Amino acid sequence: MRRVAGLAVAAVAVTALTACTTSVSGIGSSEPAVAPPAQTELPNLSSGLNAKLAGKTSAKFTVDTTTELLAAHSVTSVTGAFRRDDQGLWMTATMTVKSPDTTTLSFVLTPTAVYVRPPADQKLPADKPWVRATADGTDDFSKEFAPLFASLKQTTLSPLAVPLDPATTTITGSDLQPVGLVPARHYALKTDLTAVSKTLPDGPLKDTVQLEAKLGGMLEELWVGNGNVPLRSESKLDIPATKGTLTVSRTYSGWGQPVDVPVPPDSQLSPPPSGG
Template structure:
């Protein structure tokens, strides 16, 4: 498997477990006098959050992931920004994977394609540092990045790894915990991953969910600000068989502020690296 492919797999793991979100009206205010939202039922919380995620909006995000399984220790960080408009999802981000060597790649997601800037060791021409992978493309590079493309699109539908579905998730705790200076409502959640997997269509997300369900139990935490806007979330999957953990934390800032997603022009595109 190529370096780029391994990085893509890491991105799927991070973005599948830690969804990046999009929002419309309502932002997490930094004004400490703003009252955080009252506790809601899971059904009402899901309805309010979903209403914000399915419309136009934008935000900056950071996702940090740590994987500790047997002798493996991987740290992945994704930083970027996204917007959602009448055309679909747009995103620009940079991902760094330490496992133990450091690999960095950038990508730009548009409604119809993913533009990938592979690590420097791929030695693409300096004036053509990008490779394009198209949705449903039949070329090897597009197929290699199909799971990443699917995960990025799915990631905008929920502030957590899985939808806030009362049929599969329960609230096990709720209190007031600020995120920085922003008043927020904090929820502790537990999800039945096996039940989630049964409800998903065949594809990369279902495969990942089934794997996670076999590994252990998932516990999520979600902090929402005024208007039930996601500000922070954490997911932790314990793996008793190896005494390992998969932990992801993410933060969301600059809600509603303009986000520019510069799409690489054709003049900066190279053919896919050898080996995909």
């Protein structure tokens, strides 16, 4: 089970970091006649997107991360849906990792707990396939999933996991590019990861940013629709020393539509594994 926790935390750290340059495709408006937003300065762009994503809203999402490094090739895909209400953040998602074997991990996030459905090789009872990790739990399983809980709650749903701070990010270009039939404002961005790492608290996200800052440069693109809705973003970290790349794509859809997050009942819960 420790391998499962490590796998989940590592994947969340990567998607959280690259969310500022990830791919986020969604529908800000179903009416193509709606004009795209005008170009805005970086502080206003950042605050507008953050306000949209931090407010009471809902959407479906997909995040795909591909890593090419030396002989290694891995693909991580997270697909799910989220909503924010008066109680907090709710989310249901499934993460699939191919590196090279395929591992699938499902989880449900509530304002107070993370429910984890480990891969089949963990051999939990068929009628009790879930394990609950609580935010302040003292058991080993909850402690191991604490970074996952924090990362999911704070960063993974935002294309601006690393804030668009003028001190670390610059807009290098802007034009109009529709996303499907939806008009959108497209931004090209460049972020100084070394500067970003200095602003982050100690933890997995900071460690990942520091590592990627040493490996190469990151270029970002972001598509924004009317009403400060992120429609798409793309990121690519080139690693010249190994001719490697880290590429992330994210999609959002169904903004504002009802999202049901089914919480596993106690009858389907297995005890936290001993030893984590």
